Amino acid sequence: MMNNSETPSLIFQGVKIIDTFAEAFPITGTRVIVTAVSREWAFIAATTSTGYASSVIGCDTEAGIERELSPDETPDGRPGFSLLFFAFSREALQKAIVARVGQSILTCPTTACYNGLPIDPSRAIQIGGMLRFFGDGYQTSKLLDGKRYWRIPVMDGEFVCEDKFGTVKGVAGGNILILATTQALALQAASRGVAAARKVPDVLLPFPGGVVRSGSKVGSKYKKLKASTNEAYCPTLRAIAASQLDPNVSAVYEIVIDGFSREAVEAAMKNALHAACGEGVECISAGNYGGKLGPVHIRLSSLIS
Amino acid sequence: MIRLSYLSSSKIPLEAECITPDFFLGKTYSEISKLPVFDGNRKCELGQFFSISGTMDDDSILIENDCSNVKLIGSRMTRGKIEVLGNVGMHLGAGISGGSILVRGSATDWVGAEMKGGTIEILGDAGHLIGAAYRGASVGMRGGNLIIHGSCGNEVGSHMRRGLIAIGKNVGDFVGMGMIAGTIITAGSVGIRAGAEMKRGTLVFLTERPALLPTFRFSCDYDPAFLTIYFNKLKQFNFPLLNTISPWSRYCGDLISLGRGEILCKAN
Incomplete structure (x- = not known):
């Protein structure tokens, strides 16, 4: 295996950019607006409902906070957060969000939950319409301008969910x-x-703090594992594994980006790449599987031209 | 835009249910002027009562002069826009399912009766039975928005099933009578027996808590998040929203009926 000193590369802001591509794949996404009586409670609902959601390899969804919303930006005029959720299918996405909203937002004091995307009836998922049964017959709904809002009685008033x-x-x-x-x-x-x-709208960085330290490869020597550590990028294994790392590289971090469109993901990758170039950065590369896994290939060279 | 100027000074009501964008669409002047109307019980043509000008290029109709005696304007319309510069007669927008009607004057009874969708906005006052069910019918308004900036008479929203009625000033007796669902918001004083026999639905009284029927029972004071969604909607119409700060008192009723309705009014 060639290491990064041998692969074709470009120079950008004094940093070597490997002439390779990020291999991405189609996924279904949605935006959830969560609000509460205060920023603090909205943040608690936002973080708990998007926890344990870094990768669909091991989680039911990839999720996280897109941005904070001011009261002027939310449907009910309260502080809120915009959350993005991604899964492989609409069915999987609905199942994951119903469970997460039901366990982490409905249960959280004063919260409400709203749709954050235009609705195409043929591609919509039902969230409030599933959670309403918690109301045990006491739930009511309001229909305004084609949007139905479920009102589910709870112990501090009512939980509103679109x-x-x-x-x-x-x-x-x-x-x-x-x-x-x-x-x-x-x-x-x-x-x-x-x-x-994160300055780019419509994108999510699902890993903790947006950064991954455990880049993975497909498969493992252990048959039950779908993914395992990518030894080619582990500096501690440079001496014993086929390494991709130059001798002076001591650490590698990955930034993973999901988005509502290829354009949004490209823009976020471009922002990340440009901002990352700086002191101590030897090289920037991208993860791919030779083009066999995902049909969306985003070349790093296109991000610096 | 088609421009209609009402020419008659007759006190006999004119039934002109043909005045809708649906009827006018694709018709020539002469065809429009020959659309049927009823002057009392006498079948006539629209052109005998209105001067007609303009074109139907943007799906809209502008009506000039005082049309207090013209009934059924915009009834059962499904599209387009009607703007009336003066007053209008009974049954404005009855059964409308789409499009919008703006009246810069006042209206009388049965505005938006049994309407199914669309928007009716009246900058002046309106009469009785706004958004109501016709006598003998079981269901009134079934959708859409009905915004009255002035005052209304009795039985507003009677037997309504869905939709939003907002009244900027005072409302008469029996508001929301027999309501099945939907929302009525009033910003002025309220007559007696509000919500009588309502099954579900919401009555919101922004400025005063009227004497409620004994079959409404206090539940709690709280902050209903959904109300802000309605208030934001009403801001689009420059509706007077001076007193929308929580908490709100919730009364459940009418307990002689299903009892799943609610009256929300300012907590003391």
């Missing part, structure tokens, strides 16, 4: 790999990249 949520066919798995001389500088670069990527 009946249907729109979905879009998006793109998951956009990514860049940041290879740096030290762990500290690699993390600084990754943090810069995350902050820049």
Whole structure:
């Protein structure tokens, strides 16, 4: 295997950019608006409902906070957060969100939950319409301008949840790999990249803090595992595995990006790549599986031209 | 835009249910002027009572002069827009299922009776039985928005099933009588027996808590998040929303009926 010093590359802002591509794949996504009486309670609902949702390899959905919303931006005039959820199908997405809203938002004091996308009836998923049964017959609904809002009685008043949520066919798995001389500088670069990527609307960085340290490859020597550590990018294995790392690289971080469109993911990758280039960053690459896994190929060279 | 100017000063009511974008669409002047109307019980032509000008290029109709005696304008329309610069007669927009009607004057009884969709906005007052069911019918308004900036008479929203009625000033007796579902918001004073026999639905009284029927029972004071969605909707119509801060008192009723309705009014 060639390491990164031998593969074709470009130079951008003094950093080597490997001439490769991020391999992404289609995924179904939706936007959930959660509100509460205060920013604090809305944040609690947002974080708990999007927890344990970093990768569909091991979670029912990829989810996270897109951005904070001011009271002027929410349907009920209260503080809120915009959450993005992604799954392989509408059925899987509905199942995951019903469970997460039911367990983590409905249960959270003063919250309400609204759809954040235009609704195409043929592609909508039902959330409030499933959760309403918790009302045990005491639930009521309001229909205004074609949108149905379920009102479910709870112990601090009522939980309001929109009946249907729109979905879009998006793109998951956009990514860049940041290879740096030290762990500290690699993390600084990754943090810069995350902050820049998050400025793009319609994208989600599903991993903790937006950064992945455990880049994976498909499969494992253990048959039960679908994915395992990517030894080619582990600096501690450089001496014993087929490494992709130059001798002066001591740490690698990955930024993974899902989005509602290829354009949004590309824009976020571009922002991340540009922001990550800096002190101690030796090289930026991208994860792919030779083009066999996903049909969406985003070339790093297109992000620096 | 087709422009209609009402020419008659007769006190005999004119039934002109042909005045809708649906009827006018694709017709020439002469065809429009020959559309049937009833002057009392006498069948006539629209052109005998209105001067007609303009074209139907943008699906809209503008009506000028005082049409207080013209009934059924916009009834059963499904599309387009009607704007009336003066007053209108009974049954405005009755059975409408789409499009919008704006009246810059006042209307009388049965505005939006049994309407199914669309929007009716009246900048002045309206009469009795707004959005109501016709006598003998079991269901009144079934959808859409009915916005009255002035005052209304009795039995507003009688037997309504769905939709929004908002009244900027005062409303008479029996508002929401026999209501099946839907929402009525009033910003002024309220007559007696509000919500009598309502099964479900919501009555929101922004400025005063009227004497409620004994078959309404207090539940709690709370902050219903869904109300803001309605208030935001009403802001689109410059509706007077001076007193929308929580908490709200919730009364459930009418307990002689199903009892799943609610009256929301300002908590003390």
